[in-house]
Amino acid sequence: MLAAMSTRRVFGTMHWLTLGAALLAPAAACESASDDGGSSTGGSAFATGGSTHPAGQSGSATGGQIATGGAPITQGGVSAAGGSATGGAPAPTGGQTPTGGAVSNAGAPSGGSATGGAPVQGGSAGAASGGGGQANNGGGGGGGQANNGGGGAGGSPLMCPPTAKTLKEAGECSGRLIGTAIATSHLNEAAYVETLREHNYATAENEMKWDSLQPNRGGFNYTNADRFVDFAVQNGMKPKGHTLVWHLQLPSWVSSINDPTELRSVMTNHIKTVIGHYKDRIKEWDVVNEAFENPNNWPDENTPTYRNSVFYRVLGKSFVDDAFKAAREADPEAKLIYNDFRSEGLQPKSDAVYEMVKSMVERGIPIDAVGLQTHLGTPNSKPPVADVIANMQRIADLGLEVLISEMDSHCCDGESPESQATRFHEIVTACLNQPACKAITFWGTTDKYSWLNTWDELDCGGRKPSGLLWDDNYQKKPVYTGVMNALLGK
Ligand code: G3I
Numbered sequence: 001m002l003a004a005m006s007t008r009r010v011f012g013t014m015h016w017l018t019l020g021a022a023l024l025a026p027a028a029a030c031e032s033a034s035d036d037g038g039s040s041t042g043g044s045a046f047a048t049g050g051s052t053h054p055a056g057q058s059g060s061a062t063g064g065q066i067a068t069g070g071a072p073i074t075q076g077g078v079s080a081a082g083g084s085a086t087g088g089a090p091a092p093t094g095g096q097t098p099t100g101g102a103v104s105n106a107g108a109p110s111g112g113s114a115t116g117g118a119p120v121q122g123g124s125a126g127a128a129s130g131g132g133g134q135a136n137n138g139g140g141g142g143g144g145q146a147n148n149g150g151g152g153a154g155g156s157p158l159m160c161p162p163t164a165k166t167l168k169e170a171g172e173c174s175g176r177l178i179g180t181a182i183a184t185s186h187l188n189e190a191a192y193v194e195t196l197r198e199h200n201y202a203t204a205e206n207e208m209k210w211d212s213l214q215p216n217r218g219g220f221n222y223t224n225a226d227r228f229v230d231f232a233v234q235n236g237m238k239p240k241g242h243t244l245v246w247h248l249q250l251p252s253w254v255s256s257i258n259d260p261t262e263l264r265s266v267m268t269n270h271i272k273t274v275i276g277h278y279k280d281r282i283k284e285w286d287v288v289n290e291a292f293e294n295p296n297n298w299p300d301e302n303t304p305t306y307r308n309s310v311f312y313r314v315l316g317k318s319f320v321d322d323a324f325k326a327a328r329e330a331d332p333e334a335k336l337i338y339n340d341f342r343s344e345g346l347q348p349k350s351d352a353v354y355e356m357v358k359s360m361v362e363r364g365i366p367i368d369a370v371g372l373q374t375h376l377g378t379p380n381s382k383p384p385v386a387d388v389i390a391n392m393q394r395i396a397d398l399g400l401e402v403l404i405s406e407m408d409s410h411c412c413d414g415e416s417p418e419s420q421a422t423r424f425h426e427i428v429t430a431c432l433n434q435p436a437c438k439a440i441t442f443w444g445t446t447d448k449y450s451w452l453n454t455w456d457e458l459d460c461g462g463r464k465p466s467g468l469l470w471d472d473n474y475q476k477k478p479v480y481t482g483v484m485n486a487l488l489g490k
Helices: 002-013 016-024 039-041 056-061 121-130 167-172 190-194 221-234 260-277 310-315 319-330 348-362 385-396 415-433 478-487
Strands: 177-182 199-204 238-240 282-291 335-340 368-373 400-408 437-442
Touching: 039 167, 121 310, 167 177, 167 310, 167 478, 177 190, 177 238, 177 282, 177 368, 199 221, 199 437, 221 238, 282 319, 310 319, 335 348, 335 400, 348 385, 368 385, 368 415, 385 400, 385 415, 400 415, 415 437, 415 478
Parallel strands: 177 199, 177 437, 199 238, 282 335, 335 368, 368 400, 400 437
Antiparallel strands: none
């Protein structure tokens, strides 16, 4: 009880930066920590006037552009089309919710300023009830910067509904989708499904990989993938396709092809067939996953190389271009993503990813976003958040979106639950501060089913990695609270 109270105090009243001091505290074992997380986020979800939402800060930093006015808000499974505008003018459709200023996005705290533009439709409810405050999903901000239409330069308040009790509701405060990986094999477990309901964005953990979709040449099987997509759509979660071209979970009939013409044809056929099958329901695809070699296999620690996959071996690096071109052809409206790990901060692999996508943009290869997987902890790194911020910014400067696409952070090095929570808080805040960062996906919900438990490269000294937001017994951990507080601007 004492521990729970102290955790609430830490997250409820202290500035998040000070949480770093928790590192100095005696470290509870990661796996033994649990907290009632959500309870600390209830009544104080509304920020009061003068408190600053990170999204508003970022707005002023980027010169008054509507930050994520165009980000789709998914409510009840419906995505609103988004628009964007520059110079502080409200986005005509930015931040609108399908329900026209739904209660969960409405409301403005006292003390907010609304000097930067008229609220757009989605925010009108907020403006009306706020009386001079700003609506997070609609009100223009002083200086014109708005995150999903709301927030503003210079300390504009975060407008979160006092009813924001789930991650996805808190994510709506800043127009970010909050996602998780789903394993359909657990969908018959009520407690598991309950955790999924905190999200409005979903990635299939394994069901849409090549060996699942086309285990035999020409023999497409959508059974498990359909189960994932059906569940996601029926539960108001926007499904993301993961992943079309990857060296793992790749059937041997593909990896044994040596002829370039044949392999290119097989690869583009897989992409076009799968995207075509889901064209009505999936609008975001991880097109190529992990094209760069695991740093352990580089000639030296500063020399990233392309991965020695069958695709690179037989086709050279042009396989990446070809894959994206095929994907665009299959669905011109879909968001096309390059996804990789250990590329979150400023490190050689991040540089390699950046240079590759920069070259793609310069050459007109269709790419829309970069997924930073964010599997943190040895053998991957735990980059300083300043580096993550800088990396996101340089990707954004290319005109690409950024996604935190598979986040977890294990505690095998003895990290305390509080320190783990701080890390998640920092990364989530970094995303909220970056207009181009549209979504945060965690790689699962409960530690019970985390891939980290079986990762052969992870030496956890007999402990549990405990890298996710819920523990084995579906109790919310301090890291859940860290994420929730970040989403609420606390
Ligand atoms: O489906 C078989 C099952 O039939 C068999 O009985 C069982 C025995 O081990 O294995 C099952 O397959 C496993 C599969 O997960 C489904 O549980 C594979 O062995 C196992 O290797 C596979 O692990 C997945 C891993 O990707 C493969 O590399 C993890 O669940 C999944 O979380 C992980 O996800 C990846 C992302 O796709 C890309 N980024 C990195 C991330 C973590 O590695």
